[in-house]
Amino acid sequence: xxxxxxxxxxxxxxxxxxxxxxxxxxxxxxxxxxxxxxxxxxxxxxxxxxxxxxxxxxxxxxxxxxxxxxxxxxxxxxxxxxxxxxxxxxxxxxxxxxxxxxxxxxxxxxxxxxxxxxxxxxxxxxxxxxxxxxxxxxxxxxxxxxxxxxxxxxxxxxxxxxxxxxxxxxxxxxxxxxxxxxxxxxxxxxxxxxxxxxxxxxxxxxxxxxxxxxxxxxxxxxxxxxxxxxxxxxxx
Ligand code: ATP
Ligand code: MG
Numbered sequence: 219x220x221x222x223x224x225x226x227x228x229x230x231x232x233x234x235x236x237x238x239x240x241x242x243x244x245x246x247x248x249x250x251x252x253x254x255x256x257x258x259x260x261x262x263x264x265x266x267x268x269x270x271x272x273x274x275x276x277x278x279x280x281x282x283x284x285x286x287x288x289x290x291x292x293x294x295x296x297x298x299x300x301x302x303x304x305x306x307x308x309x310x311x312x313x314x315x316x317x318x319x320x321x322x323x324x325x326x327x328x329x330x331x332x333x334x335x336x337x338x339x340x341x342x343x344x345x346x347x348x349x350x351x352x353x354x355x356x357x358x359x360x361x362x363x364x365x366x367x368x369x370x371x372x373x374x375x376x377x378x379x380x381x382x383x384x385x386x387x388x389x390x391x392x393x394x395x396x397x398x399x400x401x402x403x404x405x406x407x408x409x410x411x412x413x414x415x416x417x418x419x420x421x422x423x424x425x426x427x428x429x430x431x432x433x434x435x436x437x438x439x440x441x442x443x444x445x446x447x448x449x450x451x452x453x454x
Pocket of ligand 1: 250251252253254255256257258259286288447448449450
């Protein structure tokens with residue numbers, strides 16, 4: 219059996235934790251509070267995917283769906299300099315949807331054409347923000363969940379069809395635990411949980427960042443590693 223291709227995160231401890239990097243065909247969810255490193259990780263992956271396979275990349279481009287308007291060409295340039303990737307922005311297609319309709323329209327009508335042009339990574343940062351804003355209140359919950367499911371189903375199908383790595387980021391919600399202490403869990407309930415092959419939680423503690431495995435077919439639940447974020451990206 220041919221070993222499945224994987225994408226390096228550029229952080230060796232995270233690669234080790236995930237069994238060699240992020241796997242093609244799979245959806246990887248990174249949930250965390252504001253400032254926990256989700257967007258920085260997305261930027262780093264948009265660079266490492268461009269590395270040749272001999273260096274842990276997939277030698278391809280990325281479609282970066284930026285629902286929060288936080289994509290930064292400057293961050294890409296700083297991270298690329300570290301990895302020696304030249305002209306990185308030429309291989310990053312950024313789309314900034316302003317509504318759920320625009321996001322769906324893009325994923326359903328444009329994404330496959332773009333991906334055929336040589337992308338190996340799809341990023342949705344963040345998966346839930348637009349849905350939360352548009353479908354507020356209990357009476358819209360079922361509709362919201364159905365629409366998230368519809369969009370993620372497309373992402374999953376395209377990943378399988380074109381051997382892509384998929385990465386989505388998610389917000390967290392506070393849920394009361396059995397001990398009366400609130401715990402932070404990814405938003406979006408069953409739909410996002412079910413759609414994601416691997417689920418990770420990101421946390422910031424002082425100057426350090428933590429990545430914890432919430433659910434994965436390949437990694438022990440609860441396993442975690444620390445990393446740092448510097449001007450040139452994420453480090454061990
Ligand atoms: P949100 O939910 O608000 O989108 P996020 O999880 O996407 O948050 P990021 O923007 O990825 O958060 O992470 C922000 C953190 O990354 C900052 O708190 C900071 O510590 C670090 N960071 C960002 N840019 C730099 C930089 N140029 N140099 C060093 N650290 C940086
Ligand atoms: Mg962010």
